[in-house]
């Protein structure tokens with residue numbers, strides 16, 4: 037056991053321990069058994085702690101992504117799921133089937149936050165609950181992994197940033213691509229000048245299936261008995277139980293953030309990381325509801341344009357994003373950065389660099405004639421390939437694992453989080469403003485440094 041050291045010493049210690057563990061042939065710590073809740077002091081609040089200490093996690097929101105997050109988190113050595121919260125009983129039954137009957141389950145997240153044996157929470161509820169639960173968790177002394185987008189409305193971001201700063205706790209937002217090999221390689225290449233000067237970026241998500249357009253299955257037993265409907269509604273308008281609203285919450289602005297908050301936000305996170313940007317200062321959107329007219333109140337085709345001002349880190353550039361849920365061409369997604377000398381297509385496990393040099397036009401007839409009697413000639417060389425593909429090694433565990441690894445490492449006092457509350461707010465803001473621009477039918481100006489709406 038060690039005394040809790042300074043941040044720099046912690047980092048050094050952590051790296052030394054990591055190296056020793058790796059040298060010993062394993063990164064898997066010897067996990068201590070969980071002590072009784074009343075006796076156990078969270079790893080985050082102990083004066084002394086060990087690299088081997090178990091991080092005990094509570095899951096809040098045990099649906100599709102919450103389950104994926106809990107599975108990946110559990111793959112990280114020393115991380116253990118011990119509790120789960122959800123508003124639909126079927127989800128909690130599934131969690132017990134998967135993790136064992138001893139796991140604590142509840143419909144009320146407050147009961148997760150008040151437990152002393154829980155060090156950290158994963159928040160994977162619908163978007164309208166993210167801010168309140170994140171702030172309450174930070175104030176309860178828990179480390180947080182909050183799914184994207186960090187907040188549901190532009191006005192909510194500061195509360196999360198303040199709660200993280202005030203409590204000096206670890207919070208990571210769940211845009212997992214952030215931690216990928218692909219994003220890191222793209223950042224490295226851009227900074228090395230591989231595409232010259234950035235002037236434009238673009239991204240899209242194309243889908244064409246009911247599931248892709250959020251028409252998820254509704255369980256046969258869904259009722260007000262199995263679902264805590266009133267709790268789900270939060271402070272949004274009261275209405276009779278509607279399973280579509282509960283299980284397909286993304287289709288409704290009261291609970292979700294449309295295609296922009298669901299999908300654009302991933303591209304903002306990656307782009308801001310690669311380019312070292314705080315965000316755009318002007319946002320414009322258009323689109324429409326073209327096909328999925330199932331009662332939803334958000335568009336299924338959305339186009340967003342974003343102006344990024346020049347900063348110390350990057351030149352001014354434009355970004356164009358689109359989502360099409362009725363796209364007959366492909367089920368595809370894409371992020372491309374364009375500079376005056378080439379482009380980068382960024383995927384989480386692959387980066388494609390295309391370099392387009394411009395060569396002065398040559399008059400070959402004259403060149404050859406003038407060299408007709410020369411003993412030798414200025415022979416052309418073989419060029420480097422214009423397209424270079426960087427691929428992750430076989431067996432790469434992927435962005436999701438990397439993101440949780442980084443989270444657990446930060447909780448144990450290692451390297452600090454990149455996608456913290458401030459980063460998460462700056463990634464969510466243009467996505468949320470894109471919706472506001474669409475619904476208000478006007479461009480919106482935003483100060484991404486001071487986090488202020490300008491008009």
Ligand SMILES: NC(=O)c1ccc[n+]([C@@H]2O[C@H](COP(=O)([O-])OP(=O)(O)OC[C@H]3O[C@@H](n4cnc5c(N)ncnc54)[C@H](O)[C@@H]3O)[C@@H](O)[C@H]2O)c1
Pocket residue numbers: 096097098099100101102121122123124127143145160161162163165183184185210211212267268283298
């Ligand atoms: N990072 C990614 O790639 C990724 C992918 C999908 C979803 N997400 C995000 O994860 C979150 C969840 O999405 P999903 O697809 O898992 O939705 P989902 O509907 O499958 O799951 C949400 C769960 O939260 C529960 N819930 C609702 N309000 C709650 C509350 N107050 N307390 C506790 N539980 C509550 C619901 O009962 C449901 O089981 C969203 O914010 C979404 O944007 C991220």
